[in-house]
Amino acid sequence: DAKTTQPNSMESNEEEPVHLPCNHSTISGTDYIHWYRQLPSQGPEYVIHGLTSNVNNRMASLAIAEDRKSSTLILHRATLRDAAVYYCILRDEDQGNTPLVFGKGTRLSVIA
Amino acid sequence: EAGVTQFPSHSVIEKGQTVTLRCDPISGHDNLYWYRRVMGKEIKFLLHFVKESKQDESGMPNNRFLAERTGGTYSTLKVQPAELEDSGVYFCASSPFEGTGGSWETQYFGPGTRLLVL
Numbered sequence: 092d093a094k095t096t097q098p099n100s101m102e103s104n105e106e107e108p109v110h111l112p113c114n115h116s117t118i119s120g121t122d123y124i125h126w127y128r129q130l131p132s133q134g135p136e137y138v139i140h141g142l143t144s145n146v147n148n149r150m151a152s153l154a155i156a157e158d159r160k161s162s163t164l165i166l167h168r169a170t171l172r173d174a175a176v177y178y179c180i181l182r183d184e185d186q187g188n189t190p191l192v193f194g195k196g197t198r199l200s201v202i203a
Numbered sequence: 204e205a206g207v208t209q210f211p212s213h214s215v216i217e218k219g220q221t222v223t224l225r226c227d228p229i230s231g232h233d234n235l236y237w238y239r240r241v242m243g244k245e246i247k248f249l250l251h252f253v254k255e256s257k258q259d260e261s262g263m264p265n266n267r268f269l270a271e272r273t274g275g276t277y278s279t280l281k282v283q284p285a286e287l288e289d290s291g292v293y294f295c296a297s298s299p300f301e302g303t304g305g306s307w308e309t310q311y312f313g314p315g316t317r318l319l320v321l
Contacts, residue, residue: 133312133315134294134296134312134313134314134315135294135296135310135312136311136312137309137310140309188251188253188298188300188308189251189259190238190251190262191236191238191246192248193238193245193246194245195245
């Protein structure tokens with residue numbers, strides 16, 4: 092899996108939007124961009140994924156750059172419950188159910 | 204639908220003892236993964252079962268770790284004998300199986316087992 096680069100930490104005020112960036116300059120054409128997060132004392136959980144087009148679900152939005160070398164996870168209104176470590180992970184569609192490769196992720200703090 | 208469950212939630216043992224961790228995946232999920240995070244490090248893959256078969260065990264650190272998946276249902280991870288550096292959080296994850304053809308699935312994680320070796 093290609094590597095991703097994320098800031099170590101970010102901070103947000105409650106109820107404000109949060110944009111979590113991820114760089115993946117060596118992404119291949121068959122790599123999907125996945126985001127997982129890990130809440131305190133819990134296992135990681137899936138957030139969202141995409142290939143080329145921007146994606147929305149009930150948890151977040153994913154904005155993917157036109158050249159696919161970067162992406163941004165958007166939390167539209169951060170809540171205290173969103174405080175977690177967010178991981179941007181590339182998964183090759185051609186490699187089936189391979190393990191996830193976690194980096195250091197971005198630790199998001201949300202201030203009330 | 205019940206999620207992935209892990210037992211125990213915490214375990215404190217002495218160096219040289221044996222510990223067995225258990226993971227119950229989501230019912231019907233053929234893929235089962237073990238990961239762990241040791242103190243200050245990133246979450247690392249240990250091994251992957253497809254049903255009862257080991258698909259990939261490239262992440263297993265050494266032969267003190269033994270994983271089994273009886274009948275393709277629950278899985279156990281035994282550490283024998285435990286060493287200090289085995290301390291960390293062990294996560295289990297599962298996903299359905301779509302067969303061949305380049306498909307992948309979201310992985311659903313359990314809450315982890317926190318292992319402390321003294």
